Amino acid sequence: MVTIAAIIYEPGSSIKNKTGTWRTFRPILDTNKCVKCENCYIFCPEGAIQEDENGNFKIDYDYCKGCLICMNECPVNAITKVREEK
Amino acid sequence: MQFPREELFAPGHRGCAGCGAAIVARLLLKAAGKDTIISNATGCLEVMTTPYPETAWRVPWIHTAFENAAATASGVEAAIKALKRKRGKYKDKKINVIAIGGDGGTADIGFQSLSGAMERGHDMLYIMYDNEAYMNTGIQRSSSTPFMAATTTSPAGSKIRGEDRPKKDVAMIMAAHGIPYVATACISYPEDFMRKVKKALSIEGPKFIQVLQPCTTGWGYPPEKTIEIGRLAVETGIFPLYEIENGEFRITYKPAKRKPVKEYLKMQKRYRHLTDEDIERIQKYIDEKCKLLGL
Numbered sequence: 001m002v003t004i005a006a007i008i009y010e011p012g013s014s015i016k017n018k019t020g021t022w023r024t025f026r027p028i029l030d031t032n033k034c035v036k037c038e039n040c041y042i043f044c045p046e047g048a049i050q051e052d053e054n055g056n057f058k059i060d061y062d063y064c065k066g067c068l069i070c071m072n073e074c075p076v077n078a079i080t081k082v083r084e085e086k
Numbered sequence: 087m088q089f090p091r092e093e094l095f096a097p098g099h100r101g102c103a104g105c106g107a108a109i110v111a112r113l114l115l116k117a118a119g120k121d122t123i124i125s126n127a128t129g130c131l132e133v134m135t136t137p138y139p140e141t142a143w144r145v146p147w148i149h150t151a152f153e154n155a156a157a158t159a160s161g162v163e164a165a166i167k168a169l170k171r172k173r174g175k176y177k178d179k180k181i182n183v184i185a186i187g188g189d190g191g192t193a194d195i196g197f198q199s200l201s202g203a204m205e206r207g208h209d210m211l212y213i214m215y216d217n218e219a220y221m222n223t224g225i226q227r228s229s230s231t232p233f234m235a236a237t238t239t240s241p242a243g244s245k246i247r248g249e250d251r252p253k254k255d256v257a258m259i260m261a262a263h264g265i266p267y268v269a270t271a272c273i274s275y276p277e278d279f280m281r282k283v284k285k286a287l288s289i290e291g292p293k294f295i296q297v298l299q300p301c302t303t304g305w306g307y308p309p310e311k312t313i314e315i316g317r318l319a320v321e322t323g324i325f326p327l328y329e330i331e332n333g334e335f336r337i338t339y340k341p342a343k344r345k346p347v348k349e350y351l352k353m354q355k356r357y358r359h360l361t362d363e364d365i366e367r368i369q370k371y372i373d374e375k376c377k378l379l380g381l
């Protein structure tokens with residue numbers, strides 16, 4: 001007998017769920033100030049900070065939940081916050 | 087380019103904003119890479135990553151019951167071994183078998199299955215992601231809840247002063263199993279944690295890593311402080327970072343000068359009932375423990 005468990009065939013299918021709508025504050029990353037220390041990249045719980053085609057770190061607002069860990073951990077204050085307007 | 091860029095932990099998961107458990111999973115997969123099978127006990131990490139039919143995992147992953155992440159992983163490991171030996175499958179492939187469970191799933195209900203798997207000598211890594219309470223069911227104390235921390239089942243009132251027992255030392259209990267590798271880690275030190283995962287996976291046999299992850303909801307602090315609080319846990323010595331390789335104990339991060347534990351405690355609501363006298367008691371306890379460890 002084979003017991004059929006609940007199987008998910010699509011790895012990483014949670015990307016359907018755009019968690020950017022959770023935000024109260026929006027982090028803004030100033031590329032000119034960024035020294036590419038990678039703190040924000042490695043500590044973001046969403047993996048929402050990635051390099052763009054020019055190698056600059058960029059925030060993906062589709063998934064960023066606005067926790068502001070990136071802002072807190074940036075050594076050169078390249079990340080600031082603004083309140084989201086609804 | 088210092089950290090690996092591959093993202094095996096997808097966004098869209100339902101972890102609270104600033105969730106430390108999500109950081110554990112992301113760093114773990116960056117270190118372990120794609121040839122990895124995960125056995126995940128019920129708890130926040132499982133619930134928030136995998137609301138069926140969605141999942142944040144991009145590696146093979148099994149949701150197992152609250153109490154048996156280690157048993158499931160040991161079965162996976164035995165199956166891989168048999169497939170290699172009897173059917174010649176995956177002959178030259180190294181497959182990482184990793185079990186992951188919360189502090190409740192590890193120190194309490196999953197403890198016997200973990201002890202059994204370690205004692206049987208399975209080639210697997212067990213990760214205890216430690217947020218120091220049963221978070222997914224609403225912040226009940228576990229045996230890994232630290233002394234005097236308030237939870238819903240160790241409340242702070244006029245008679246009860248929060249948790250009345252010291253934090254169970256699971257890493258040292260695992261070391262007493264005589265397994266080849268045991269370590270503690272914290273998400274605020276990603277290089278250290280990832281190096282330990284890589285090292286553990288390069289060693290054959292059972293391995294155990296306890297990784298501390300602050301929890302914004304359960305500990306009571308603003309989400310942006312997750313990493314800062316983890317750093318303070320290590321800098322104050324309340325959560326020391328070490329590894330024990332083949333019985334050799336080694337501190338892997340030694341703060342230049344330990345910070346007073348007050349700095350750590352005062353940032354969290356679960357400790358807001360503490361008096362100066364209580365803090366002094368905790369400080370004394372840490373001083374004694376750190377002396378023992380050579381910190």
Ligand SMILES: Cc1ncc(C[n+]2csc(CCOP(=O)(O)OP(=O)(O)O)c2C)c(N)n1
Nearest residue numbers: 128129130152188189190191219220221222
């Ligand atoms: C046998 C059993 N008892 C109780 C539960 C309910 N339950 C689900 S998760 C959980 C707490 C998990 O705590 P922990 O392992 O520390 O993980 P966390 O949620 O804190 O990440 C409990 C009690 C269960 N799923 N199975």
Ligand code: SF4
Nearest residue numbers: 044064065067068070
């Ligand atoms: S605010 Fe939080 S979720 Fe958004 S990019 Fe920064 S660390 Fe990531």
Ligand code: SF4
Nearest residue numbers: 034035037038040074
């Ligand atoms: S933390 Fe700041 S300096 Fe470092 S990579 Fe991010 S934005 Fe740049």
Ligand code: SF4
Nearest residue numbers: 101102105130301303
């Ligand atoms: S309760 Fe804590 S561990 Fe659970 S999802 Fe929220 S922040 Fe993460």
Ligand SMILES: [Mg+2]
Nearest residue numbers: 188189219221
């Ligand atoms: Mg827990």
